[in-house]
Amino acid sequence: MxxxxxxxxxxxxxxxxxxxxxxxxxxxxxxxxxxxxxxxxxxxxxxxxxxxxxxxxxxxxxxxxxxxxxxxxxxxxxxxxxxxLMPYDEAGRAMVMTWLFAALNSVEPYVTDLAAIDLFHAGEAWTVERRPQVEDALRRRLGDLQTALGDRQWFAGDQFSAADILMATVLRGLRHTAILADYPALSAYLERCTARPxxxxxxxxxxxxxxxxxxx
Ligand SMILES: N[C@@H](CCC(=O)N[C@@H](CS)C(=O)NCC(=O)O)C(=O)O
Structure with missing residues (x-):
């Protein structure tokens, strides 16, 4: 079990x-x-x-x-x-692994930096100076991410995959802000992921x- x-x-x-x-x-x-x-x-x-x-x-x-x-x-x-969650062919599997690590290693740190400020250190003096830098860096990363998604439905190919589970759960870490609304393709992507039964x-x-x- x-x-x-x-x-x-x-x-x-x-x-x-x-x-x-x-x-x-x-x-x-x-x-x-x-x-x-x-x-x-x-x-x-x-x-x-x-x-x-x-x-x-x-x-x-x-x-x-x-x-x-x-x-x-x-x-x-x-x-x-x-x-x-992952296709059988080698190229497809490589793409799923690539986007799975991208979610964890190239996107999540930007999200958790902001969440740390907003949720764990809210009201602390140092956050006033630091937050704009963190939000700017996050926005640049989200812009690149949206460009990479383009008009595709899923990150690692034609099929929903494990990479989308990681990417969507990372992006949900921004739910306490309205930032994602400025990235309509990412917002629609997240809706698509979270509508899954x-x-x-x-x-x-x-x-x-x-x-x-x-x-x-
Ligand atoms: N890199 C770890 C991070 C795990 C993690 O941060 N878990 C949080 C909950 S989302 C936790 O247990 N926090 C309590 C703590 O750190 O003491 C993973 O992805 O599994």
Whole structure:
């Protein structure tokens, strides 16, 4: 049986964007059932959990063959088992891997830099000077990303792929801003991704424990 670690509860600003969503989404697209292993923040500090996820973060993943952490690696592992997330031909697989890493390595840092300022350090004096630089750099990256997408539907070819799971979940990290509205092709792309039934199911699965474990 597949097991995925996730939080029992997170503050509202993080609900719906915790990274186990990527793994849940990939599993839903591929049609694999799974159990979520729900953790409190204290569980993440335990040596038992650190042996599975060394940084005490979510998600971690195991099935009857492997144990893993890092959401991108896990999504890639799932994709390698399903032609619904990655084509069989070598050129197609290379393109999926390329865009999967582009999402994590060339786009996500710009998104998380802004989110850190807006969500984790809101109101701190240093952010006033730093934020415009971070937003400018992000906007340049989004402009290039939109140009690269062109009028295609998906990043890595004609078919939805694991790369789109990573890219869409990265772009959702901007949901607390209106920035994406200035990039209509990226906005439409994100709508297309998040309208997928597998995404809706994955999101509902992440959100359910948050509602159940809401602090009094
Ligand atoms: N690179 C890791 C990042 C994992 C990560 O940042 N997880 C966050 C939730 S989205 C977390 O567990 N935060 C709690 C913490 O860092 O203590 C991945 O993609 O799996």
């Amino acid at each position: 597949i097991e995925v670690s996730a939080f029992k509860w997170v503050p509202p600003f993080a609900q719906g964007v915790v990274r186990d969503l990527r793994v849940r989404w990939a599993l839903e697209e591929a049609g694999y059932g799974y159990d979520d292993r729900l953790l409190g923040f204290e569980d993440c500090a335990s040596s038992a959990y650190r042996a599975w996820q060394p940084f005490g973060q979510v998600p971690a993943f195991r099935d009857d063959r492997v144990e893993m952490f890092e959401s991108g690696a896990i999504v890639l592992y799932i994709a390698q088992k399903s032609d619904l 597998a995404f809706r199911r994955a999101l509902a699965e992440q959100m359910a424990p948050f509602k159940a474990n809401e602090p009094a």
